[in-house]
Amino acid sequence: MSQWVHIPRLCGIYYLPFYKPNSQGPAEANWIPLVRLTANARISNYSANVTITQTFALPSSNTPNAEIPEAKYSFPIYSSSSVVSFVARIKLDGAVIKTIRGVVKALPTAKKEYKEAVARGETAGFLEQIEEDVFTMRLGNIRQVEGTEVEVDVGYVTELKHDSEVDGIRFTIPTAIAPRYGSNSGGVTSTSGKHVRDGLEMNVEIDMPGPVSSVQSCSHPIAVTVGSLNASGDQTEWDNKLAFARFSQPTAYLENDFILQVICKDSVTPTALLETNIGANGTLDSAALMLTFVPRFVIPQVTGHKIRKEIIFMVDRSGSMFNKIEPLKSALRVFLKSLPPNEGIRFDICSFGSVYTFLFDEKRTGENPGSRLYSQKSLKTALDYVEDISANLGGTEILAPISEACDRDLAEWETEVLLLTDGEVWETKQLFDLVRKHTQEWRAEGKRADGRAGIRVFTLGIGGDVSHGFVEGLAKAGGGYCMTVGDNERFEGKVVRMLKAALCQRIGGYKLTFDGMEEWGATSSETSSTVTPECDDGFEMVNSPASTIEKAHLVAQAPISLFDLSANPDSSVHKNTKPAVTFAVPPALIKTPHIIPPLFPFNRTNVYLLISPRKSSSGLPLPKNVQLKAVTSAGQPLELAIPVTEISSPKSKTLHQLATKKYLDDLKAGESWIHSACGSGRKVECISNSGSFNEDEFEDIVKREGERIGVQWGVVGKWTAFVALEETD
Numbered sequence: 001m002s003q004w005v006h007i008p009r010l011c012g013i014y015y016l017p018f019y020k021p022n023s024q025g026p027a028e029a030n031w032i033p034l035v036r037l038t039a040n041a042r043i044s045n046y047s048a049n050v051t052i053t054q055t056f057a058l059p060s061s062n063t064p065n066a067e068i069p070e071a072k073y074s075f076p077i078y079s080s081s082s083v084v085s086f087v088a089r090i091k092l093d094g095a096v097i098k099t100i101r102g103v104v105k106a107l108p109t110a111k112k113e114y115k116e117a118v119a120r121g122e123t124a125g126f127l128e129q130i131e132e133d134v135f136t137m138r139l140g141n142i143r144q145v146e147g148t149e150v151e152v153d154v155g156y157v158t159e160l161k162h163d164s165e166v167d168g169i170r171f172t173i174p175t176a177i178a179p180r181y182g183s184n185s186g187g188v189t190s191t192s193g194k195h196v197r198d199g200l201e202m203n204v205e206i207d208m209p210g211p212v213s214s215v216q217s218c219s220h221p222i223a224v225t226v227g228s229l230n231a232s233g234d235q236t237e238w239d240n241k242l243a244f245a246r247f248s249q250p251t252a253y254l255e256n257d258f259i260l261q262v263i264c265k266d267s268v269t270p271t272a273l274l275e276t277n278i279g280a281n282g283t284l285d286s287a288a289l290m291l292t293f294v295p296r297f298v299i300p301q302v303t304g305h306k307i308r309k310e311i312i313f314m315v316d317r318s319g320s321m322f323n324k325i326e327p328l329k330s331a332l333r334v335f336l337k338s339l340p341p342n343e344g345i346r347f348d349i350c351s352f353g354s355v356y357t358f359l360f361d362e363k364r365t366g367e368n369p370g371s372r373l374y375s376q377k378s379l380k381t382a383l384d385y386v387e388d389i390s391a392n393l394g395g396t397e398i399l400a401p402i403s404e405a406c407d408r409d410l411a412e413w414e415t416e417v418l419l420l421t422d423g424e425v426w427e428t429k430q431l432f433d434l435v436r437k438h439t440q441e442w443r444a445e446g447k448r449a450d451g452r453a454g455i456r457v458f459t460l461g462i463g464g465d466v467s468h469g470f471v472e473g474l475a476k477a478g479g480g481y482c483m484t485v486g487d488n489e490r491f492e493g494k495v496v497r498m499l500k501a502a503l504c505q506r507i508g509g510y511k512l513t514f515d516g517m518e519e520w521g522a523t524s525s526e527t528s529s530t531v532t533p534e535c536d537d538g539f540e541m542v543n544s545p546a547s548t549i550e551k552a553h554l555v556a557q558a559p560i561s562l563f564d565l566s567a568n569p570d571s572s573v574h575k576n577t578k579p580a581v582t583f584a585v586p587p588a589l590i591k592t593p594h595i596i597p598p599l600f601p602f603n604r605t606n607v608y609l610l611i612s613p614r615k616s617s618s619g620l621p622l623p624k625n626v627q628l629k630a631v632t633s634a635g636q637p638l639e640l641a642i643p644v645t646e647i648s649s650p651k652s653k654t655l656h657q658l659a660t661k662k663y664l665d666d667l668k669a670g671e672s673w674i675h676s677a678c679g680s681g682r683k684v685e686c687i688s689n690s691g692s693f694n695e696d697e698f699e700d701i702v703k704r705e706g707e708r709i710g711v712q713w714g715v716v717g718k719w720t721a722f723v724a725l726e727e728t729d
Contacts, residue, residue, distance in 0.1 A: 013056050013073040013150065023246030023256075026140040032056045032071060032150070032700055037200050043160065043262065045206040045273055045647070046292045048171055051085070051155045061144035062711055067649070068142045070118065070148075076174035077157050079133040079469040082661040082715045084653075086127045086722040088139060093147045100125050102722030104714045106707040114140065119727050125724035127154070129716050131470045132428075133469030141646035157654050159326065162294045162604035164483065165493045168214070168263035171204070172484075173470060175257055199250050202258065205229045206243040210266030211436065215243050218489040219464065220261040220568060223248040244576070256464030259486050267292035272626050272644040275655035287611040288655040291512070291642065299505050299632055308413040309503055309632070310371050311339065311347040312405050316398075316421035318353040321391040324463045327485065328420050329386050329613070331460060334495045335418065336382050339374050340503070346371035346413065349382060353393020361386050396425040399434065406438045407457050415455045416502040419474065423459075428474075436477040442593070456480050456506070456598075458498055477669070481603045501600040506637065509631040510596035512607060514623040514644075520589050520611070556685030587716055588614050589672065592662040594671050599630065599638075608659035622646075656713050664717040667706045674702060 036055040041048050052075075058068070077083060086102030102124060107114070112125060117124035118140035125137045126366050135154075142150060163170035176214040202222075203616060206215065207229070215224045225231055227238040231246060245260060270293035279285040311337060331350075339345055348371040349359040359382060361369045372378045398421075405417050438455050457478020461471035464487040475482035485491040590610040599605055610633060611622070622644075629639045647655070666672040703719050710720035 013071045015068045015071040020342060025534070030059070032058055035149070039200075039202045041171070041173070041203070042205040042207065043169070045209070046160050046169070046267075046271070046290075046606075047658060048158050048160060049155070050081075050158065050173065051153055052173075056150045056152075058142065058144055058148040060121075060146035066144040068144060069140065071139045071142060072136065073139075073152075074130070074134060074136045074336040075154070075282045076468075077154075077156055078172055079134055079472045080161075080661070081130070081156045081158035082657045083135060083154065083156045083722075084657050084716075085135070086125065086294045087153040087154065088125050088724060090123065090142065091149040091151060092685065094143060094149075096130050096651070098123055099727055100724035101727065102127060102724040104716060104720050105723055106710055106711065107719055107721045113723045113725065115497075116165065116530075120324075120724050124726070125722070127716065127722035127724075129718065129721075131469055132473050133420065133467060135552065135716070136568050156373060157657050158511075159606055159649070159658060160604070162268070162602060164497045164602040165490055166214075166216075166261050166263055167268070167602075168261050171262065171266055172468070173202075175256040175465070193401055200245050200247065202245075204260060205244040206262055208241050208246065208264040208267065209261065209269070209271070210264045211677060212243045212262065212264045214263040214676070215245050216260075216261050216263075217245075217259055218261065219486050220254050222246060222260070223249045248508050256487055257466070259489075259515075268296065272623075272642045273655060274644050274646045276622070276646065277653070277656065278441075284296060284613055286613075286656065286660045287609075289472060289611065289623060289626070289644065290607040290655045290658065291628065292604065293605050293640075293642070294464055295601050297599075297601060297638065299636065303591075303666070307505060309343075310413045311345060311499075311502065312371065312400075312408075312415065312417045313347070313349045314401060314405070314417055314419045314421075315389065315393055316351060316353070316419075317389060317393040318396040319391055319394060320396065321425040321462075324422055325391045327388065327491070328463050329389055331420060331485070331491060331495050332386050332389075333383065334492055335499055336379060336386070337567050338496050338499050339379075341376070342375065343504075345374045345524040345615055347374055347378070347382070348372065349385060350401050350405070351389065351393065352396075352398060352401045353391075354395045354397055355393060356397070356703040358402075378688075396421075398425060399431050402431060402457075403434060406434065414506065416480075417455060417478065418498065418502060419457060419459045419471075420462060420552055421471065421666055422457065422463040422465070423461055423470030425470060428470055432473055432477045432669075435474060436671075438650075439479045440475065440671070456481070456502070457572055458502055460485065460491075460495070460498065469701055476597065479598050481600055482538050497602045501603065504600075504634045505634060505636075507599055507630045507632055509629075510627040512591060512626065514626045515628070516621055516623075517589070519620050523591075548699045552681045570675045586612065590663060590673060592659055593675060594666045594673055596628075606658075606662075608655070608662055610656070610659050610663065642659050653713060659719070660709050660713040660715045663709055664706055664715065664719075667702050668718050674705065715716040 013032040014031070026521065033056065034054060035057045036053075039050065040053075041050040067442075067445040071185075088100050088208060088531070089096045090098040102125060106109075107128065110128075114126040121141055123142060124140045126140075128136055130136050137152065139150065139152075142148070161170045161172075162168075188217065202220075204210065204649060212226055215226070216222075223231070225244045227240060227242055228244055229242050230244055241261070241264070271291075273290045273292070274286045275290075276284060277286045313332060313333060315588050317325075337467050351359075353359055358369065359379075361374050396420075402417070408415070435455075435457055441459075455478070457474060458480035459471040459475040459478075459482045461468065461484035463485075464486050468484065471482045471484065481498075483494045483503065485494065511720075588611065592608050592610065596607055597605060607628075625641055625643050627639060627641050629637065631637050634721075663672070667674070706717060706719035707714075716722055
């Protein structure tokens with residue numbers, strides 16, 4: 001979209017009129033109003049399946065047979081979600097006259113098929129991911145006839161977070177793309193709230209592993225029925241593990257994220273769920289295992305092992321925080337007053353916007369810059385400083401202050417950054433890459449080679465329209481974790497628990513194992529060449545399997561004659577030839593996240609195994625128990641054994657799709673099994689038999705693997721998209 005096109009802050013599908021050369025000023029977007037919105041969700045086994053149905057009413061046209069060449073719509077999805085279905089229906093006077101269903105394909109293929117269908121005059125759809133939590137949908141060739149409506153279904157599966165304020169499960173449906181600082185690659189328009197002519201409907205079915213004690217919302221008034229999966233409660237048998245929630249009063253405006261908190265017994269119990277995909281011949285095609293739990297442990301102090309902590313509070317004072325600055329200040333006060341005295345802790349406060357400053361800088365203190373020991377004097381200085389905080393620093397330039405925090409890394413101290421922000425910024429890749437670079441080594445190995453402790457980043461997202469993609473993504477890259485606080489939501493418990501997590505010993509050296517894993521791992525015989533991993537891939541095996549990368553040519557290479565009468569030297573030698581294709585052959589077991597995220601009490605951790613049997617592993621038993629092991633920075637071992645429960649749902653793909661989303665995130669972040677197999681700085685040597693492959697060709701290998709797994713399980717990501725074409729016989 002051209003940068004001079006003015007788009008108002010409304011929500012709905014919009015289209016641009018045809019360009020008129022003699023027109024004055026920018027083109028105005030024509031909006032197709034949203035008339036109905038329904039969200040149907042089912043919460044089960046620590047995940048949720050959600051379908052959002054939105055109905056838009058097309059304006060009539062005075063021109064006969066007028067068509068909208070292309071309409072566009074951007075919408076938010078929670079960052080840990082996998083978009084798995086896309087259907088659009090064209091209705092005339094309430095009757096469906098045309099249906100287009102999305103199919104996930106490689107991104108270039110999906111774009112090509114969409115453009116070709118639109119050029120043929122057919123109705124077509126295209127849905128792609130623009131940012132971690134923002135998707136864009138396009139609909140081409142919609143006839144403008146009075147009484148026409150466009151009904152769009154978008155389905156996704158999502159993980160559920162633990163809400164440490166209530167010790168329950170937290171389910172969120174984002175409702176707005178807040179205005180963000182910087183530019184985005186997809187021409188995404190910010191949206192703030194949804195005004196719906198015919199109102200909103202929200203239905204949430206809840207099926208929990210233990211008795212439900214409470215269902216509540218801190219964002220919207222709801223009505224709850226316990227014991228049944230519907231509002232009437234007319235289920236044959238009452239079941240205390242079931243519940244149903246919906247809006248308690250009609251509403252036509254949904255400005256803030258919808259937040260649902262479910263408190264039930266056993267919601268924090270360690271659980272390992274196994275989902276199997278059985279082929280037509282009755283044999284196992286694939287399986288996905290989800291390990292999920294909320295850690296509860298206390299690490300005792302070790303005599304002679306002194307942990308030195310430096311805490312840097314980074315507070316967002318950009319203009320977008322103007323209506324969130326009081327909650328930010330309240331949270332910062334709780335953080336400061338909760339720091340333990342007499343522990344030798346150092347701290348500092350960094351305010352950032354278009355510029356950034358530290359509390360204890362040379363200009364303000366007249367002393368050497370840097371953090372100060374926590375004392376009554378330094379606490380009073382900090383609290384006085386908090387009183388003067390306001391949202392007066394312009395845009396959200398966060399890269400520079402984070403970079404300085406990384407550079408201030410003290411040799412004998414563990415630096416913990418606690419970021420308070422609404423996350424309203426577009427340009428994130430450079431920031432995430434910077435933080436990942438400073439944390440990857442200790443996240444993978446539990447320590448850094450240079451002996452320094454390194455930095456860790458925690459994020460507290462503030463506000464009803466926080467960017468989940470930003471705050472979740474930065475915390476993941478930084479080896480910490482994220483929590484969000486909605487408008488008017490209590491947060492004291494969250495803040496204290498996040499601070500405790502930052503102050504505890506760091507844990508590393510994670511190993512995920514199960515009985516018989518050695519047999520599953522020794523499945524590299526089907527590949528033509530192997531490489532040996534340079535760094536530990538997070539699995540514990542007797543014989544570490546060689547991850548494999550194979551170079552395959554589509555056509556066998558025959559010798560070229562030096563004198564061929566049929567040859568035409570004037571023609572292009574590259575005509576009708578196909579280049580060699582390099583692709584990764586994945587192992588039978590793929591763990592994701594490849595680097596297991598650090599464990600923190602009261603923060604849900606999810607780890608997946610994607611299991612794809614090979615010929616040599618056919619008939620091997622699936623996991624019956626899994627073991628997770630780790631070690632503290634003082635050398636204390638931690639471990640947990642969890643029995644595996646198989647999910648009896650033959651058509652379910654939820655765990656496969658959630659695992660695929662995590663795997664795609666690994667590939668995108670450069671932390672997958674492929675990157676580990678090649679080793680840091682040894683990508684070319686590991687991939688190529690001849691050592692002639694360059695960085696771009698390695699990225700092609702990663703892209704093809706992203707396309708393969710995304711298409712296989714129907715998940716949209718960086719390398720895949722939905723294309724929806726007219727249904728034909």
